[in-house]
Amino acid sequence: MKTKLIVLVLLIISATGFAQNGEQTIDSTFELLKAQKNISYFDVTGEMFKMLSETKETEAEFKDYMRKLTGMKMVRTYNRHDNGTPDIYKLFMQNTNLKGFSRLMTSETSTRKISFYQKKSKAGNEYLLVQSSAIIYITGTIDLKSISEFEQVMNIAGSAFDM
């Protein structure tokens, strides 16, 4: 019982410490990550989402979805077998201050680790997916349910994009 308690305490300490280890903002960590080797970076601003929501020849469901988004950033690793490719999960967690974010869930296997974070505010919500191969940061008035339902949105609107 005593051993279990110690393990539990250690786990909690490591989890909380891991989550709030860094001092940097999400944006500056993204800047740090995109400077690494074998990293592709993708950034979409609110203006672009506005433009996407006004694009003709797209389905209404997709336009509604775009209207709810205000920002999106993603870093992704490629050529993972190269030794120079960084462990972006570790780098992100070590450098980013995730104060205000609540961790929704973490899934870990021997090959991959994935965590979801959420921050709710009046201005809008922020969602983070932190993975060994990709980190996605989404902001907007969208909710988590809508994100999980995006596949369905694409099933409706997908034919318009040849996807």
Added chain:
Amino acid sequence: MAKKIKIAEEFLEGKLSVDEIEAGNLENSMDEEFIDTYRKVISKNSEEEIPNFNLFEKTAFQQKKERSNSFKRTFSYAATVVALIGFFSLFFYFSTIRKQHTQPVKIAETQKEVIQVLLLFSEELNKTLKNFDEATTAFQPFADYKNYSIEFNNPIKNFKINEL
């Protein structure tokens, strides 16, 4: 100038001779040239054909030259302006066309990337949620299963030994 015109009028009307004009103050070389030419013409035989003499030939030539120069200047200026306008129009036309062609392509590319990112997020989220569901079901206490009715395919369920 008015004096000159008056002298010329009087000469043409015959009130004034060349000598009288010459006796007066000659103001410039043009007057001298005119008098010389006139003397040459009248000194020749009167039956001889008088060459075509134009009193204002030089002035007309100068004016023509000035007009020509002025026209050339104006034309070159206008041509430069037209060429510049044409050049800028073509530049804006082609840049607009290029922009019109590239912008939808860029938007379409961004749209596709956005979709892929959202799909990745959505898929990972759903996958993790599914794992979460499976994990909660697997670790559900056995007591929760008490309401489940398990029906086995029992071949002797309705078997009645007395009917044999």
